[in-house]
Amino acid sequence: MSAHPAPLSRRDWLKSAFAAAAASSFTSPLLAATTAPTPPRRVTVGAHAWVYAATHPGNDYTPVLPQVFADFKAAGFDAIELMHTVLRHEDSAPRIRELSQRHQLPVLGTSFTGAMWDREQHGTVLAYARTILGNISKVGGRTFGTSVGQLRGVPPGTRKSEAQLDAQAECLRQVIALGRDLGVVVNLHNHTYEVENDYHDLNGTLARIPDAKLGPDLNWLIRGGGNPVEFIRRHGKRIVFLHLRDQAASGRWGESMGEGATDFTAIGAALHDVGFSGDAVIELAHEKDFQPTRPFRESFRLSREHVRKTMGF
DSSP states (O other), X not given: OOOOOOOOOHHHHHHHHHHHHHHHHTOOHHHHHTSOOOOOOOOEEEEEOHHHHTTSGGGOOGGGHHHHHHHHHHTTOSEEEEEGGGSSSTTHXXXXXXXXXXXXXXXXXXXXXXXXXXXXGHHHHHHHHHHHHHHHHHTTOOEEEEEOOOOOSSOTTOOOOHHXXXXXXXXXXXXXXXXXXXXXXXXXXXXXXTTHHHHHHHHHHXXXXXXXXXXXXXXXHHHXXXXXXXXXXXXXXXXXXXXXXXXXXXXXXOSSTTSSOXXXXXXXXXXXXXXXXXXXXXXXXXXXXXXXXXXXXXXHHHHHHHHHHHHOO
């Protein structure tokens, strides 16, 4: 073991400090310019529990939350994204916090939906959003992917009116503010209706809230007639979150990612080109007549590997 050096006197310490400061003031501009830039934040890859929720009344999969946490941890994910249906109970936060700690699997955030286009429902939507945002912040979540609500009881292809888009934006602004107060980033999460009709719904929202963050579901975007690579290149700086899922050329969802026809290599290249540094979440889904051939845990593991190989995350 080497001997400890003798401690510096205050005078010697001051001499050393002034010498170091002087040296740093004459650092070569070339050296400073060639210093390596800070690398972008590592993309967090998480998983969403829709396939578990789909078979439960009201999509409330609280009874199987322990299995979901265990499966996602075993499949190699960095974090879990929840659904609002498991965050609305009085004991939601302590239950989820305990599971997160037990499995060492952080909670990334939650998905959410509300009929924001209907001004008469604003009070109900905002009260519910306040509850869900409060609970997601208590368990360490930082993202809130919200849909703005689909028109109901209207003929297919009906577009939201300018008045409905105004109401939608008014409610969404308040939800964004609620999230900001709690340190939770609200992003616009699409299904098909937001991107159909040449993005009428989404463009209507962005025209009213130009700085809104986006969390596109790239598979719903494809089903709504959009091109994910073009969308990424157009909106790259707004995108902070992604949902990923695969589908076959026939349009049916694959049991796991890598079993369909979606070009995730091209999608990954576009994301790298725009400097994406947000969160990517795998949300598997299956047709109603589909019968799984393997445990969900294995399908999520295979999907996680596919994202690593094709997208570099």
